Amino acid sequence: MPLFWKPYKSEVTAFIEQLKAQRPTLEAEQRAGRALLWDKEQDRSAQAGFNEAKVPQQPYVYQTSDK
Secondary structure, eight states, X not given: OOXXXXXXXXXXXXXXXXXXXXXXXHHHHHHHXXXXXXXXXXXXXXXXXXXXXXXXXXXXXXXOSOX
């Protein structure tokens, strides 16, 4: 290993580190945004009803009858 060797840091990593330094609340904002849509409790009875109501797909999607 050379004497003046420095570890590689990609441009993307440098950009993310710079962005986090400029906006320290960025991660908290991201978590709050995720909580709006993704981190929700699931209604298991409704999900079971959805699964029961599924109709099997035809081999050819655009076919309207089994002729």
